[in-house]
Amino acid sequence: MKYQTLGAALLASAAFVAPAFAQDIVLRSSDTHPPGYPTVAAVEYMGELISERTDGRIAVQVYHSAQLGEESDTIEQTQFGVIDLNRISMGPFNNLIEATKAPSMPFIFRDVAHMRAVMDGEIGEEILAEFDDHNLVGLAFYDAGARSMYNRQRPIESLEDMEGLRIRVIQSDLFVDMIGALGANATPMPYGEVYSSIQTGVIDGVENNWPSYESSGHYEVAGYYTLTEHLIVPEVLVMSKPSWDALSEEDQAIIREAAQDSVAHQRELWEAREATSEEHVRAAGATVNEIDKGPFQEAMGPVYERHAESDELRTLIERIQAVE
Structure with missing residues (x-):
């Protein structure tokens, strides 16, 4: 089943939330990334597992490339059951679910192994449970690698090189303040608008990971990639609570x-994609450099002060x- 427009998907949603489930169920899943991207492939793999385990009664249709909307636009649609499943970055949830701020904080994870130890354990389970109060069901966390800075102007070798740069961020107050603390100007913007905005000079750069830098073609218009690795933010797979409640406990x-079974598969795909993406953009001529992260980490003090406001969030951080 394929819907050509969001309007068609909205109309079709009524078929899912209806009480009659004698017929097959098709769960519509949203992702901003293109076909073959590790998160897209992982949800497709999850769909295969679900189909096998329900003898074909339930299928998952993944709408990639933001066909159902950009990430921030799809949250409410998922809450209301218009979208059944959604793979989304943690950042857009920061203003809705306080607990998601903790793993979104800059430099909070020492490395990817530390992030996995946290999100695979008790803390990760607690954060997933927080989605229940917002008409969503948290299912799993996926890897999204380390996010670094890339821009069209110059290599970033120090904090001074960040001054004045217009950097696109996801629509999150935390991300806006993080960029501001580094001396740059944060510009919240839908992902799909980034390429043309760099190309036309509306923005100078972005912060994102190797696969996004490569798959989006951003390296073509922003040729300086600096390994700040300021964020290692997991992504989350959620399901609409109305869609969830319409299913049997068995389903x-x-x-x-x-x-949960799709997580290991996604991580394998992610690690392979990171390596090939880095190789591709280096071969294409992108300038890649490392930095002394110390000054960047020290600049995050005001971000932690502002966004770790409650005792609960400070304790979670x-x-x-x-975590070892």
């Missing part, structure tokens, strides 16, 4: 287990930092 268990 809910199948979906939850399939989502301390627990994350303490």
